[in-house]
Amino acid sequence: MKKPVCKSCFADIQDKSLITWLSPKPILCDRCLGSERRLMRFSTQGKHKIYSLFEYASPVKDWLFRYKTLNDFEMRSVFLYPFGWTLRLLAKKWVFALVPTTGQAYRDRGFDHLEEMLGYVGIKAVKPFAKDDGPSQKNLAYGERMKVRERISLRGPAPLAGKKVLVFDDVMTTGATIEACLDLALEGGAKSATGIVLMENLGMNIHSHISNL
Numbered sequence: 001m002k003k004p005v006c007k008s009c010f011a012d013i014q015d016k017s018l019i020t021w022l023s024p025k026p027i028l029c030d031r032c033l034g035s036e037r038r039l040m041r042f043s044t045q046g047k048h049k050i051y052s053l054f055e056y057a058s059p060v061k062d063w064l065f066r067y068k069t070l071n072d073f074e075m076r077s078v079f080l081y082p083f084g085w086t087l088r089l090l091a092k093k094w095v096f097a098l099v100p101t102t103g104q105a106y107r108d109r110g111f112d113h114l115e116e117m118l119g120y121v122g123i124k125a126v127k128p129f130a131k132d133d134g135p136s137q138k139n140l141a142y143g144e145r146m147k148v149r150e151r152i153s154l155r156g157p158a159p160l161a162g163k164k165v166l167v168f169d170d171v172m173t174t175g176a177t178i179e180a181c182l183d184l185a186l187e188g189g190a191k192s193a194t195g196i197v198l199m200e201n202l203g204m205n206i207h208s209h210i211s212n213l
């Protein structure tokens with residue numbers, strides 16, 4: 001049987017660790033799995049709790065660039081691979097709701113990067129939020145990013161009413177987008193709303209706290 005190849009470094013994957021040995025379809029080699037900088041901690045954003053899986057650093061940052069910017073669809077599998085069973089357990093009681101992508105970003109990429117990431121580990125997420133097309137967020141200064149809130153809304157009548165909601169996004173920088181979604185979820189009748197992000201951009205957050213003083 002052909003040995004699987006690591007999707008990060010392209011080396012053959014050897015059964016050296018328990019996770020690689022137990023996985024029916026290993027995706028990353030043990031060296032790449034070991035180089036992820038996991039954060040796995042809660043922080044607060046406004047009145048909400050946000051759980052961050054990784055630091056905003058290589059290699060996960062580079063994987064996200066390949067996936068989101070270079071449209072490398074194969075990379076959908078690498079991000080949540082070690083967290084699959086935990087997330088599936090959460091999905092039994094919580095609804096995963098995706099932070100919205102603008103129609104333009106979706107058309108440019110050809111897939112919903114968050115939906116595919118969660119879908120790979122067997123989680124069907126809902127998309128209760130809508131976001132108007134506007135300037136790309138990475139080109140916006142801090143004050144401008146805060147206006148993001150005005151471009152996000154809930155779709156349809158009370159899509160999250162009575163539900164325990166986990167709002168999912170890839171990168172939290174100022175936190176404005178995820179905070180807006182969490183506020184909307186609660187205003188829309190959700191029983192609880194907590195954030196989960198792939199990466200927390202710590203450098204940017206420290207900067208934004210300072211500029212708020």
Ligand SMILES: [Zn+2]
Binds near residue numbers: 006007011028029
């Ligand atoms: Zn590797």
